[in-house]
Each structure stands twice: as structure tokens, then as C-alpha cells.
Amino acid sequence: MQELTHYINGAHVKGTSGRFADVFNPATGEVQAKVPLANQAEMDQAVSAASAAQPAWAAVNPQRRARVLMKFVDLLNRDMDKLAEALSREHGKTLPDAKGDVIRGLEVVEYCIAAPQMLKGEYTDSAGPGIDMYSMRQALGVTAGITPFNFPAMIPMWMFAPAIACGNAFILKPSERDPSVPLMLAELMEEAGLPKGILQVVNGDKEAVDAILYHDVIQSVGFVGSTPIAEYIYGTGCAQGKRVQCFGGAKNHMIIMPDADMDQAADALVGAGYGAAGERCMAISVAVPVGDDTADRLIEKLVPRVEALKVGPYTSGDDVDYGPVVTAAAKSNIERLVQTGVDQGAKLVVDGRDFKLQGYEDGFFVGAHLFDNVTKDMDIYKTEIFGPVLSTVRAQSYEEAIGLAMDHEYGNGTAIFTRDGDTARDFANRINIGMVGINVPIPVPLAYHTFGGWKKSAFGDLNQHGPDAFKFYTRTKTVTARWPSGIKEGGEFSIPVME
Ligand code: NAD
Numbered sequence: 093m094q095e096l097t098h099y100i101n102g103a104h105v106k107g108t109s110g111r112f113a114d115v116f117n118p119a120t121g122e123v124q125a126k127v128p129l130a131n132q133a134e135m136d137q138a139v140s141a142a143s144a145a146q147p148a149w150a151a152v153n154p155q156r157r158a159r160v161l162m163k164f165v166d167l168l169n170r171d172m173d174k175l176a177e178a179l180s181r182e183h184g185k186t187l188p189d190a191k192g193d194v195i196r197g198l199e200v201v202e203y204c205i206a207a208p209q210m211l212k213g214e215y216t217d218s219a220g221p222g223i224d225m226y227s228m229r230q231a232l233g234v235t236a237g238i239t240p241f242n243f244p245a246m247i248p249m250w251m252f253a254p255a256i257a258c259g260n261a262f263i264l265k266p267s268e269r270d271p272s273v274p275l276m277l278a279e280l281m282e283e284a285g286l287p288k289g290i291l292q293v294v295n296g297d298k299e300a301v302d303a304i305l306y307h308d309v310i311q312s313v314g315f316v317g318s319t320p321i322a323e324y325i326y327g328t329g330c331a332q333g334k335r336v337q338c339f340g341g342a343k344n345h346m347i348i349m350p351d352a353d354m355d356q357a358a359d360a361l362v363g364a365g366y367g368a369a370g371e372r373c374m375a376i377s378v379a380v381p382v383g384d385d386t387a388d389r390l391i392e393k394l395v396p397r398v399e400a401l402k403v404g405p406y407t408s409g410d411d412v413d414y415g416p417v418v419t420a421a422a423k424s425n426i427e428r429l430v431q432t433g434v435d436q437g438a439k440l441v442v443d444g445r446d447f448k449l450q451g452y453e454d455g456f457f458v459g460a461h462l463f464d465n466v467t468k469d470m471d472i473y474k475t476e477i478f479g480p481v482l483s484t485v486r487a488q489s490y491e492e493a494i495g496l497a498m499d500h501e502y503g504n505g506t507a508i509f510t511r512d513g514d515t516a517r518d519f520a521n522r523i524n525i526g527m528v529g530i531n532v533p534i535p536v537p538l539a540y541h542t543f544g545g546w547k548k549s550a551f552g553d554l555n556q557h558g559p560d561a562f563k564f565y566t567r568t569k570t571v572t573a574r575w576p577s578g579i580k581e582g583g584e585f586s587i588p589v590m591e
Contacts, residue, residue, distance in 0.1 A: 094125040099278040101141035102288030113268040118184035118416040119405035121454030130296035135303035138292045142234040142261035145289030150231040150259035154208040163284035180406035182270035184415040197249030203539035207257035210562040222578020229566035231259030232311040240317040241267035254561035326551035337552035341476040342504035345378040345497040349510035357509040358393035364533035365482040369414045380493045387486045398442045416456040423456045426479030433472040439464040504545035
């Protein structure tokens with residue numbers, strides 16, 4: 093049995109707490125490794141290494157820091173197949189999807205190569221007589237991030253690339269479900285020239301998270317995961333005086349107007365609803381056709397597509413649409429929620445409950461499910477299922493459809509399918525959701541825009557990546573400077589105002 097490690101101060105370090113978690117191969121159900129769960133002392137070790145290394149890293153000029161990221165991009169491309177294989181083996185997603193996970197992270201690393209431009213600051217010449225004023229963005233110091241299982245390459249990179257580009261040290265606490273890729277990323281950053289102690293990986297669970305939240309030296313905490321944990325981390329981290337940004341769960345609605353191209357809408361729903369087994373925070377989990385005729389036409393198109401989905405292990409290559417879910421617990425939670433849907437009166441038009449994959453009976457595979465006639469009061473509508481389950485809620489008007497999405501507690505992403513520009517424009521302007529697609533089902537913004545939801549999908553003021561990342565990982569300092577030739581004789585007793 094492989095025993096994974098932490099990555100502290102440039103070396104793989106065995107866990108000393110005596111606590112471990114099982115890392116499964118979701119396709120076979122076998123435990124393939126054990127990951128150590130850190131205690132306070134192990135976190136302290138990483139924080140000391142980070143504190144010792146960070147001032148020198150912040151003093152490296154931003155262009156040289158960016159060069160480390162440039163080299164890292166090359167190494168990611170060199171090791172793409174290896175990273176994707178390790179990712180699929182622990183997460184279960186298909187190989188093309190695993191590569192996508194690495195590439196969407198890599199794109200943010202590329203964006204962060206603009207650090208010299210982003211960190212330039214502002215300057216006002218002659219703000220007053222003989223007075224100049226300038227603002228600079230300085231690194232926070234030691235920063236930390238806690239990441240979910242569903243994007244074990246992309247989300248760590250979304251955090252550590254800007255943090256490190258800004259001159260911080262970063263401690264990553266990845267998901268204990270799939271920790272191998274984060275460890276590989278830390279090794280690659282050092283191969284790219286990053287000094288020891290600037291990027292460390294401390295594996296663990298709540299104990300390691302609390303060690304971050306209550307550590308005096310750690311200045312900021314980024315979190316991506318489920319909403320209850322996001323709320324806990326945001327509340328606790330802020331109360332400890334840290335800068336915190338937390339991104340939580342989702343229930344993304346896609347509205348299908350009567351004028352939409354129904355084939356395009358059905359194709360989009362199948363990809364966005366069932367890709368990665370529905371384990372994406374930007375997955376579409378609710379289809380809202382407007383009018384019964386639209387709903388009937390949509391369901392007619394969806395049923396054969398959903399029934400034809402190919403479910404299997406990543407080792408089957410391109411022949412698979414989606415793989416297993418991450419753990420047996422995730423599988424039984426999905427199955428339980430599907431049963432509540434049936435019990436509460438939704439119509440299960442594609443029933444994946446008896447799905448079994450020959451030769452992989454112990455794997456965590458879940459068949460594709462499609463519900464029709466779902467209503468607002470049902471558990472499958474209110475809860476994030478995070479599985480291959482699409483719910484159809486029939487709306488009788490556009491107003492009812494937009495109202496559904498607006499009233500839902502989550503506000504991560506949404507989409508509308510229509511040919512009508514006025515409707516699309518009205519939707520984009522009025523909706524209280526952070527990321528909006530117009531005939532685009534998974535509207536994940538690119539690296540140079542920012543990513544973040546509204547309502548219970550995000551806590552904190554700044555989004556991930558894009559210009560917000562440079563703000564989150566720096567503090568502004570503003571200097572007002574006057575040289576002796578500009579100083580008048582005598583003290584000034586009233587508040588200074590510029591003449
Ligand atoms: P999770 O909340 O269970 O775990 C996320 C992280 O929190 C992990 O590192 C985990 O070790 C830690 N954690 C778990 N329980 C904890 C506790 N009690 N106290 C402190 N830390 C704890 O989430 P997950 O199952 O890994 O990921 C799926 C969730 O993440 C979904 O809800 C999904 O929507 C969300 N997600 C959101 C975004 C976004 O950008 N909004 C992106 C990806 C995933």
C-alpha cells in the first residue's frame with residue numbers, strides 16, 4: 093500500500109500524527125494509498141519554513157518570479173499525460189477531462205506571468221506643492237488554501253499561482269480524496285526554480301484546516317468546497333482577523349426558451365449535466381423549459397441522449413462519457429436523493445438506479461438519471477446532488493423561470509438558451525447569479541476574467557483569478573512624500589489639505 097506524504101520545505105515528509113485517510117481508486121473501489129492527516133505540529137513546521145523563505149521571495153523582482161511560472165507551464169505540458177493519469181486514477185474522471193482540469197489551471201498560471209504589470213502600483217506626481225504620492229501592492233506573507241476533490245489540479249493552481257506571483261509563500265491543504273496531483277504540482281514548481289518553503293502541501297482534514305485558521309502567522313485563507321464548510325471557514329477565518337475568500341456549492345439552472353434550438357439545448361444539457369458525473373460546481377443540475385410544449389420537445393430530445401451515455405473507467409479512453417463518483421459515500425448520497433425524488437412525486441424518465449458495470453461491480457459508478465416534473469419543494473431541487481442527475485422543472489413563463497433561479501439559495505452559474513437577444517439581455521442584467529451563459533451551458537470565465545458566484549455560493553469580496561487575484565494576495569500601501577525644499581516652517585495643527 094502506497095503511503096503518501098506531505099511536501100514541506102522542499103522535501104516529501106512522512107506523516108507523524110498517526111492518522112491516515114484512505115485514497116480510493118473510484119473505478120475499482122480499492123484503497124490504493126493512504127494519505128497522512130496533519131496535526132498542529134506538522135502545520136507549524138510548514139508555517140516556519142514558509143516564514144523563513146517568504147521575505148527573500150518577496151524581494152525577488154516580479155519578472156524573475158514570473159519566469160518561474162513560465163518554466164512551470166513548460167513542465168506542466170511535459171508531464172501532462174502523467175498528471176492526467178494520476179488525477180483520473182484518484183478522482184475517476186475521464187482522461188480528456190483530467191487534462192482539461194490541468195489546462196484550466198495552467199491558463200491561470202499563464203495569466204499570472206503578467207505579475208510585473210499587475211503589481212506596478214500607482215503614482216501621482218505633485219499631488220501637492222513638492223508632494224508626490226504613490227501606492228504599491230505588497231505581498232501578504234504566508235498564505236494558505238483549502239481545496240475540494242473535484243478539481244485537484246485546477247483549483248490549487250488558481251490559488252497558488254497568483255499568491256506566489258505576488259511574492260507570498262503558500263501552504264496548500266488539498267482534498268484528502270485525491271492528494272497525489274497537488275504533491276506533483278509542488279515538486280514541479282521547485283523543478284521550475286521556486287525556492288524551498290514557498291509552496292508546500294500539508295495533507296489533512298478538519299484538524300489541519302483548524303491549524304490554518306487559528307495560526308497567527310497565516311495572513312489569508314482561500315477555500316473552495318461545499319457551502320457549510322465555506323461558511324465555517326469564512327466565519328472562523330474572519331474572526332481570526334484573516335483575509336478570507338470562500339467559494340461554495342451550487343444548483344445551476346439552465347432556462348430553455350420556446351425559440352431555442354432544441355437539439356443544441358439537449359446536447360448542452362447532456363454535457364453540462366452529466367460530464368464529470370455531475371461533480372462540477374458549474375454543472376447544470378436543473379433544466380427549466382418555458383411552456384409545456386417546450387418541455388415535451390426537450391424531454392423527447394434528452395431521453396435518448398441520456399440513455400446513450402457511456403459510463404466507465406478512465407482506462408477505457410475516449411469511449412467513456414463519464415466515470416465513477418469519488419467515494420462510496422458520495423454514491424450512496426446520490427442514490428438516497430434520487431429515491432427522495434421518486435418518493436416526493438417527481439417523474440424519473442431515465443432511471444439509472446440499477447446501473448452495474450461488468451467487471452467493476454465494486455466501483456463507485458452511478459447510472460444517469462433524468463427527472464421531469466420536479467417542483468420547488470422537493471429535496472432534489474433544494475439540495476446540491478453532485479452526481480449524474482438532471483432535474484427538469486417546468487415553468488409556464490419566462491418570469492416564472494427567471495424567478496426560480498433568482499429565488500434559489502445558490503448563485504454560482506446559470507444559462508439561458510434562446511435566439512432572442514432582448515430576452516438574453518434582460519436575463520443577463522437581472523439575474524442575481526455570478527456567472528451567466530447565453531447559449532453557453534458552463535460559463536466558466538477565462539483566466540483574465542474573474543470566477544465567483546453570488547448568494548450562498550461565495551463568501552468574501554473578491555473573486556478567483558483575473559485582476560481580483562492580485563488584489564486578494566496583496567495589501568495596498570500608499571506613501572505620501574515631501575522633500576525638505578517643500579516643507580514650510582513651523583508645525584501644522586489642522587488636518588492637512590492639499591493647496
Ligand atoms: P468539501 O467541503 O467536503 O471539502 C472541501 C475541503 O474542505 C477539503 O479540503 C476538505 O478536507 C475540507 N473539509 C471537509 N470537511 C471539513 C470540516 N468539517 N472542517 C474543515 N474542513 C473540512 O467539498 P468537496 O466534497 O471536496 O467538493 C465538492 C464541493 O465543492 C461541492 O459543493 C462543489 O459545488 C464545491 N465546489 C465549488 C466550487 C466553486 O468555485 N464555487 C468549485 C469546485 C467545487
